[in-house]
Amino acid sequence: MKRKGALIVSIVAIVLSVIFAESWVLSLESKLRGRILRIQVVIIIQCGVAVISIFLWKNLSPVFQTKGHDASPHRLFWKFILILYTMFAHGSYLSNVFLVRTEPSVLAIVSYLCLGAHVQMFTFLVIAKAVGFIIKLCKKRPLKNNSTAIMAMFYGFLMTSYGYYRICQPPMVKNVTIPIKKLPPSLNGFTITLLSDIHIGPTVGKKQLEVAVDITNSLQSDVVVIDGDLVDGVVSKLKDAVQPLRDIKSKHGIFYVTGNHEYYTMDVENWMETLKELGVHVLHNANARVPADKADDNSLCFVGTDDIEADRIRYDGHGMKLDTAIKGCSTEQITILLAHQPNAAKIALQSNNKIDLILCGHTHGGQMFPIIIGAYFINPFYAGLYRHGDSFIYVTMGTYYWGFPMRIGTQHEITKITLVSV
Known part of the structure; x- marks a missing residue:
């Protein structure tokens, strides 16, 4: 009970801090206000992406787990790819600051596609866990975690590719x-x-x-x-x-x-x-x-x-x-x-x-x-x-x-x- 009370107090304190901070920021000179608001947006987005990243890492990394001498090069390689992909996803919004130019940057496109895949895999896994919970209640045998993770990655790749294909067509x-x-x-x-x-x-x-x-x-x-x-x-x-x-x-x-x-x-x-x-x-x-x-x-x-x-x-x-x-x-x-x-x-x-x-x-x-x-x-x-x-x-x-x-x-x-x- 004490922990729950402390958690509620912490949440209320954070909300009030955000409200007061927002009021203070909006009272500043326009250019400084703009910079601070952009920083706030970056922080909020990064926090949201971090939650998704932690959830995905917890659910996807077991596919690439290695034990003792059984560590295989291809598993280490794919684990490195997962880390690199996560870094791109987190760097996507920074392209709005550093990669704005006459024509789109390949790095910006790749980063935002990684973020899109992030959202798609997260969605798949949340739905899969909800379905798994229902199956468990019905006393049926759920899918193995590795199977769900592989399906999530396939779904994320498929939907990201499809979404990108759609926007490559004229309006x-x-x-x-x-x-x-x-x-x-x-x-x-x-x-x-x-x-x-x-x-x-x-x-x-x-x-x-x-x-x-x-x-x-x-x-x-x-x-x-x-x-x-x-x-x-x-x-x-x-x-x-x-x-x-x-x-x-x-x-x-x-x-x-x-x-x-x-x-x-x-x-x-x-x-x-x-x-x-x-x-x-x-x-x-x-x-x-x-x-x-x-x-x-x-x-x-x-x-x-x-x-x-x-x-x-x-x-x-x-x-x-x-x-x-x-x-x-x-x-x-x-x-x-x-x-x-x-x-x-x-x-x-x-x-x-x-x-x-x-x-x-x-x-x-x-x-x-x-x-x-x-x-x-x-x-x-x-x-x-x-x-x-x-x-x-x-x-x-x-x-x-x-x-x-x-x-x-x-x-x-x-x-x-x-x-x-x-």
Whole structure:
């Protein structure tokens, strides 16, 4: 009982320490705050990966155990490979700091694939242990530990290879038709190409962006939207990588709003200026009339808000300010809100503002099993098209991916949205 009490006190103390430390960090100057927040993220991720590594080592290393003179070279070799693989998995997130460049680094890709395999083997073993426990309750004979470990490694390799193969394919084009009440006849059939979560950084580069731009241009949409999480690095390292954006062709322009990852770079202002130079219209809590030369009753109002992460980390001059962003939109106009996170869509729907369509990204659909389970439950809108009263919400699974160059159970997409009158 005393040990349990001490454990509870320790957990409460840790939680309170984290809360107070977070408050202190958020009160610091922005650049220092950014550095400390990145360090915190690295520590949290490393702790999580460490738990997985300890669990995997305990369950997988017996396969490579050697005793006395029976130690065989091939077992020692595979044990060395297991150690090396674990080191790569732990080093994956560091590539976001040291391996950000115009094209993806092979080392970054290998590291993140190892981390992906980590997650897949961990998932398999947890499920296997749960099944084994049930079998034991039924008084059946469970599989030997070595057999389970070998199956886990085979499963991890198979699923990692499959996930990597999936992301090596170009994004699929997803066509979505959305019926809009009181849509002006002149705008019936208006098209929007939605890009989101490109995540140019350690595992996504310029060539992949060029592919996305080529697909976008082939769709010949009236408007192109980039709905946040374009980059995972600073302008000085990725300016060349985003140059293909200047080649996007759109009848009424290209609109961009920030995602949470832009704020993690702590270089948002420079990114906004860089995108403007590339011909992208940045909606920084602002709106734009489309077509620009039409009256209210024959135009759309595209509204863009900063990502809600800017509010959480108190990024100077930024934050989701919907009332500011929508100011100037007429009640006669169809209003389309660009907000990176589904949680921002929920906030917008709870406001008194008239919004006909909200376009979001962020979730990636979870990107791969089993993360898709968490993504489904923590987001008010997970993926696809939703209706809320007279408003519609569309959440894309993302144009590419973050970190893990893997897709399992999800699909990276470029979405062509067609508005139709009802």
